[in-house]
Amino acid sequence: MTDLELILQTIMNSLIASSFTAIFAVGLVLIFGIMQIVNFAHGALYMVGAYATWYLYAEVGLPFFASIVIATFLTVVIGLLMERALFRPMRGNLFGGLIVSVGMMFVLEVLVVYLFGQGLMKNMTPYFKESWHAFGIESVTISHSRLFVFAIAAFILVAFWLFMSRTRIGWAMRACAQNPEAAALQGIGIGKISMLAMVISAAMAGMGGAVMSPLVRITPQMGHPVLVTAFIVMIVGGMGSIEGALIAAVVYSFFHTFVTTYIGGEIATILGLALMLLVLIVKPTGIMGARESV
Amino acid sequence: MKANITRRKFMAATGGVAAGLTAFGATPSKLFADEKTVKIGFLAALTGDAAGWGLPGLYGVEIWAEQINAAGGLDMGGEKYKVEIISYDDEFDAVKATVGAKKLLFEDEVSIVLMLGITPVQAVKDFMTRNKMLTTTLVPTDISEDAPYLFAPVEVHPFYNVTAVDYIARNMPHIKTAAIATQNDELGLSSLATYRAAFEVAGIEIIEENLFGFEVTDFAPVVSKLIAANPDVITWDTAYPDYVNLLTEQAYLQGYKGQFVNCTLDQYEHIMSKTSKEFLEGFLWQFPDLDDPIMQGGGTHFDNAAAFYQTYNERYPGAWTAVSWEYAAALEMWRSAVSQAGTFDPPAVAEALRSLSPVPHAFGDAEWWGEDFFGVNSAALGKWPVVQMQNGKAVIVEMGDVRAWCDQHLDVLKKHFIELGVPLAG
Numbered sequence: 141m142t143d144l145e146l147i148l149q150t151i152m153n154s155l156i157a158s159s160f161t162a163i164f165a166v167g168l169v170l171i172f173g174i175m176q177i178v179n180f181a182h183g184a185l186y187m188v189g190a191y192a193t194w195y196l197y198a199e200v201g202l203p204f205f206a207s208i209v210i211a212t213f214l215t216v217v218i219g220l221l222m223e224r225a226l227f228r229p230m231r232g233n234l235f236g237g238l239i240v241s242v243g244m245m246f247v248l249e250v251l252v253v254y255l256f257g258q259g260l261m262k263n264m265t266p267y268f269k270e271s272w273h274a275f276g277i278e279s280v281t282i283s284h285s286r287l288f289v290f291a292i293a294a295f296i297l298v299a300f301w302l303f304m305s306r307t308r309i310g311w312a313m314r315a316c317a318q319n320p321e322a323a324a325l326q327g328i329g330i331g332k333i334s335m336l337a338m339v340i341s342a343a344m345a346g347m348g349g350a351v352m353s354p355l356v357r358i359t360p361q362m363g364h365p366v367l368v369t370a371f372i373v374m375i376v377g378g379m380g381s382i383e384g385a386l387i388a389a390v391v392y393s394f395f396h397t398f399v400t401t402y403i404g405g406e407i408a409t410i411l412g413l414a415l416m417l418l419v420l421i422v423k424p425t426g427i428m429g430a431r432e433s434v
Numbered sequence: 435m436k437a438n439i440t441r442r443k444f445m446a447a448t449g450g451v452a453a454g455l456t457a458f459g460a461t462p463s464k465l466f467a468d469e470k471t472v473k474i475g476f477l478a479a480l481t482g483d484a485a486g487w488g489l490p491g492l493y494g495v496e497i498w499a500e501q502i503n504a505a506g507g508l509d510m511g512g513e514k515y516k517v518e519i520i521s522y523d524d525e526f527d528a529v530k531a532t533v534g535a536k537k538l539l540f541e542d543e544v545s546i547v548l549m550l551g552i553t554p555v556q557a558v559k560d561f562m563t564r565n566k567m568l569t570t571t572l573v574p575t576d577i578s579e580d581a582p583y584l585f586a587p588v589e590v591h592p593f594y595n596v597t598a599v600d601y602i603a604r605n606m607p608h609i610k611t612a613a614i615a616t617q618n619d620e621l622g623l624s625s626l627a628t629y630r631a632a633f634e635v636a637g638i639e640i641i642e643e644n645l646f647g648f649e650v651t652d653f654a655p656v657v658s659k660l661i662a663a664n665p666d667v668i669t670w671d672t673a674y675p676d677y678v679n680l681l682t683e684q685a686y687l688q689g690y691k692g693q694f695v696n697c698t699l700d701q702y703e704h705i706m707s708k709t710s711k712e713f714l715e716g717f718l719w720q721f722p723d724l725d726d727p728i729m730q731g732g733g734t735h736f737d738n739a740a741a742f743y744q745t746y747n748e749r750y751p752g753a754w755t756a757v758s759w760e761y762a763a764a765l766e767m768w769r770s771a772v773s774q775a776g777t778f779d780p781p782a783v784a785e786a787l788r789s790l791s792p793v794p795h796a797f798g799d800a801e802w803w804g805e806d807f808f809g810v811n812s813a814a815l816g817k818w819p820v821v822q823m824q825n826g827k828a829v830i831v832e833m834g835d836v837r838a839w840c841d842q843h844l845d846v847l848k849k850h851f852i853e854l855g856v857p858l859a860g
Contacts, residue, residue: 141662149662149688215651258481259489259753263677263704271687279661283687288655299458314789355649355703365649400655406618 141279146401148280152399156286159293162389164366165300166300166382167344167372173317174337175381179377182345182370183217183363184248190358191252191262208350212343217249219342223335231284231334232320242277249360259361295346297386304382313337317380318344355360369396373414376419378429387427411420443733448547454678458738466629472508472515472778474499474765475544477534477554480523483648486675486700487550487572491761492772493750494542495548497742498762511776520544521764528557539565541592545778546768546796548761551576552620558585562831568780568787570764574813575624583784586804586813587764588796590627591697594818596606596632597834598695598718601820602667603636609666609693613642615681616671620856625672625697627850634850635843641665641720653677657684667693683708688828699753699823706826717823721756728819728830735794736763763796767814768796789814803837806844815840 141149159346163298188260194212196202202210206334208272230237264420268284304310315323316333324330349363356362373392399408419426476495478488499517502731507514520542522534531554538544539562547562551573561580562569571577573613574586574593580804590832602609612633616622633640642663644656660668669689670681678698685694686709699719700706706714722729724743729736736742736759746758767787772778792799800816817833840847851858 141664144660149658150655153658156654157652172760193449243651253481260701261679261753262703263707263752264680265707270710272687277691281688285687308465355680357680359676362651365651368649397652397655398822400644400650401659402647404644405650405656409647409649 143276145279146428148277150398150401151394152274152282153401154279154394156282156290157397158390158393159290159297160352161369161373161393162386163293163296163344164348165370165377165389167341167348167366168299168370168382169377169382169385170226170337170344171341172341172374173382174313175223175227175231175237175334176234177230177241178234179227179341180238180243180367181222181244181248182341182354183244183367184346185342185363186220186349186352186366187221187252187358187360187363188248189215189346190353190356190362191256191349191351192346192360193353194238194262194264195256197267198262208347214350215342215346216339219338219346220335222342223285224337227338228334230332231330245333245363254358261359264354264358268354284354285354292347293353296356300340300344305391307423309333309336339353367410372416376416376426378426381426381428384426384428438618439843443505446810449752458660469516470507470513470515470530472510472522473542474543475538475542475547476519476521476540476761477524477528477531477547477558478521478550479554480521480738480760483527483528483674483676484550486525487757488523488526488754490750491548491550491757492519493753493761494742494746494758495519495758495765497749499747500764501738501742508772510772510778515778520694524549524554526550526552526553526780531555531557532561535561538566539752545780545783546570546655546765548677548764550619551586552755555584557859566781566784568768568784570761572760573621574808575620576810577812579809581812582810583780584812585784585787587767587787587793588760588814590803590813590818591621592628593815593840594720594834594836595625595628595672595697595837596843597820597832597836598696598720599629599632599636599638600839601832602833603638604694611639611641611663611665611699612638612667612669613660613663613665614640614669614671615644615646615660616669617673617677618645620646621672623854624851624856627856628847629669629671629855630853631847632845634698634846635839639669653680653684654688657681657688661685661688661690665692667695669695670697672697679705679708682714685811686713698756698795699821699828701752702823702828703752704850711826714823716826719821719828720818722819722821723754723828723830724759724832725827726819726830726834735798736766736796739796757781759796768795776779790818797833801837803840807840828842 167256169181170175189211193207196207197204226240266285271283274280312328313333373388377388396408396412399411473806474807478494479485480612482490499519502517507516524531524534535558546568548570548574551571554579555571556575559581571582571586572589574590617834642660670678682705722741728738771783773786775782795814795816798817800814801812801814804813815837817834820832820834821828
């Protein structure tokens with residue numbers, strides 16, 4: 141493999157990582173923007189999506205795509221229950237929301253241990269086992285499983301952008317994120333908007349887990365490192381800014397992947413956190429964050 | 435509308451759940467009420483990243499105990515004792531290991547404690563020594579002169595890794611370059627030092643190394659860089675089973691065509707289902723299936739190895755890993771020492787264990803070794819198998835002599851341990 145081919149391979153790896161990080165982080169940012177809740181259980185929803193897909197596809201024998209749909213539906217149901225029972229009473233209460241979401245994370249993790257046991261990761265034979273040689277170059281390869289993740293993530297993000305920018309409900313969600321009181325005075329149902337935000341967020345996490353399940357370690361704690369990355373993206377992008385999260389997801393994923401490839405995986409994590417600190421020093425509100433007026 | 439669940443109610447509920455979980459986690463896995471019972475402590479990771487080298491070992495120990503009990507019990511001084519296994523999950527965590535060790539010694543009053551090694555063992559080593567508790571580890575870098583009751587009776591990780599590299603040097607002369615990726619922890623680094631030494635002795639140049647942390651979720655970039663270096667052989671060094679699984683799959687997906695040599699290849703059927711039989715053909719590693727013909731007598735010391743393997747796989751299909759038999763093998767050796775000591779008293783059994791010569795190791799006769807490296811001869815060093823994937827099945831291709839290699843190249847080994855800052859004694 142030549143230097144140029146390695147750069148191309150790394151760009152491909154970065155694009156895949158960006159797409160997944162983006163849908164995961166956008167879901168997290170959405171809940172923070174609408175409900176002012178830092179949802180620590182977002183990683184657990186991702187985990188539930190992966191476990192459900194593994195169970196339905198590898199254990200029960202359902203078709204892969206049907207498993208993804210059912211897994212996503214399951215996480216949406218869990219998300220709705222969380223919103224109604226936990227997050228709605230805590231809306232605007234940053235600390236209270238944090239506590240209940242951490243509790244929910246533990247509950248979901250213990251639940252999958254209870255249902256599916258512990259030990260080594262759950263194995264599933266990938267639905268797609270082949271690879272694509274990018275640009276016709278033999279040594280630059282992307283597995284079809286990863287291309288599938290990219291395609292799904294791109295579809296979700298485009299659909300989400302259209303929804304937020306072209307529909308009345310999307311406008312209402314943005315209004316709620318910017319100023320809930322003013323939105324309520326305009327007749328926007330905050331409760332319904334919160335519920336819808338949770339549906340979208342949980343679906344993003346669940347589907348993310350579902351499509352990533354053939355590629356990652358399916359364990360009860362699999363959401364933790366993903367959540368840490370999403371928090372970095374959320375902070376770098378600007379708390380509550382969906383556009384910022386998208387930009388930060390791409391920047392962070394490219395940075396992390398290139399450093400992992402050319403320097404080392406251990407250094408990549410350290411430098412990734414250093415990047416976050418640098419952004420906070422240069423622009424404390426993050427890339428797209430708005431300064432709070434007093 | 436007023437919410438049905440207030441924060442106070444939620445906190446009370448989660449507090450109750452947490453208390454319940456704590457109590458559940460602190461409960462011994464099995465309880466017996468027999469009059470004459472000898473208790474064996476198992477303290478290793480049953481959850482978390484290291485669970486692959488803890489939980490499968492517990493399964494093996496339970497099967498071993500069942501077989502002993504089914505035969506009437508463990509013979510000591512002409513009397514039969516039922517064997518009771520008491521296990522705690524240390525999650526590969528120092529604090530949890532300390533709590534578990536105290537429970538095993540003061541509440542359960544066990545006669546021996548079986549552990550995985552590294553962080554949990556280091557955390558409890560002084561405590562075990564002060565209380566004269568016989569303890570075993572799978573990692574000999576844990577042993578030291580100030581811990582006379584700590585033994586590495588079965589696994590001499592990572593020293594046995596030299597045997598597969600030595601096999602490559604003698605049988606695959608076309609292999610001239612190597613690339614290594616591994617997890618950056620005590621297990622990975624001590625193994626890295628050993629592979630560096632083995633490749634140096636074998637005349638194989640290491641052209642790429644990549645250390646990664648536990649937060650890595652995407653192994654594609656790690657593998658891309660290794661493959662880009664175009665090595666003749668790739669090793670994942672000593673990496674957790676899940677990592678080996680995903681790294682190998684990535685190598686397959688990115689079109690790697692060369693040789694592999696590795697410490698482990700746990701659950702290789704799963705990896706084969708993700709890659710292909712042809713891709714794994716020729717893969718070299720260090721841990722056999724116990725139904726291998728070489729393990730059925732002929733100088734090895736693991737009674738009914740094939741039956742053990744069969745029972746294990748019937749009961750826990752797909753769970754077989756490198757450690758599935760190892761803790762049980764340590765108990766086999768402990769049984770020999772108990773028989774010689776005529777007591778379960780840990781210090782007396784430790785003394786009897788140290789006096790065994792040759793040491794009846796699962797892979798054949800061994801000797802206590804380690805003084806030149808760790809300051810004390812508490813690691814059973816002898817032969818270790820080189821395992822190769824042949825037609826979808828693990829096959830022992832030779833029994834390598836770890837002892838002879840270490841005697842001949844100890845200076846090279848020490849040099850690389852020192853270069854990487856890996857302590858020579860635990």
